[in-house]
Amino acid sequence: MNKNIKTKPSYNQEILKILKNKYGYSYDYIRKSIRGDRSGEISEKIKYEYNKLVSESRKAIEIQVSKL
Structure with a gap:
């Protein structure tokens, strides 16, 4: 018996706070x-x-990672 597993999308909580x-x-x-x-x-x-x-x-994170 297989169960279908649906995952909920994960939203950036900091951005949600800004928009709220x-x-x-x-x-x-x-x-x-x-x-x-x-x-x-x-x-x-x-x-x-x-x-x-x-x-x-994401761009800001990539820039910071490239500096390391």
Whole structure:
């Protein structure tokens, strides 16, 4: 008997805090916006900004790693 194991996506908690402070929405709404469960202008902005901040943080980490 095989069980299907679904994993939940892991979101950057620091970026979620930034978006929560900026927009004032709950973490649940922000996660649903990123996932695409919510539609609208604000949800699209949240999704865009989250993805932009994640890519910028990865670049910053890569730069710091290359300096070591």
